[in-house]
Amino acid sequence: MEAVSTGSDAGLRARRGAINPQHIEAENRFDVDATVATMKQPRYEVLPYRVKIEGHAAVRKFLAGHFAAMPAIVTTADRFYHADDAVIVETHVEGRHEGELEGIPPDGRPFVVDGIGIFYFEPGGDQILGEKVISDMLGVVRQLRGVSARAFEAPPPK
DSSP states (O other): EEEEOOOHHHHHHHHHHHHHHHHHHHHHHHHHHHHTBBBBEEEEGGGTTTTTESSHHHHHHHHHHHHOOOOOOOEEEEEEEEEEEEEEEEEEEEEEOOBBBBBBOOOOEEEEEEEEEEEOOOOOOSEEEEEEEEEHHHHHHHHHHHOOOOOOOOOOOO
């Protein structure tokens, strides 16, 4: 894992740099309590699903449902970028489709997806306020439907 920083406080970066892997490891263990414990104000914004989940109870329910739908996923964090009020994390997720997702019944098909997690912090704080997830959901859906990825083809010039 490589860290790239735009901030100046090495101690704060180190504390934030320690909490992010704890959060991801808790998610990988499907441990709802440990995941929520890394967050001061539990909040997820999952752009591929166009949802915002806020508060302890709502985040716990979301995580339990997410873990049930995809019980065989593993997220690895490749790079961390530190900003004044956020840590941006490049992620790689691998898993098997073992629960219904986007109306697609489970069939055990493997999938991989790369993404970005933006973890928000209070200025000077080291507890996560929320996470924004950005990933290629279209690519995941294509994989789950058995459709091969195709390269982008620009339309011909007019």
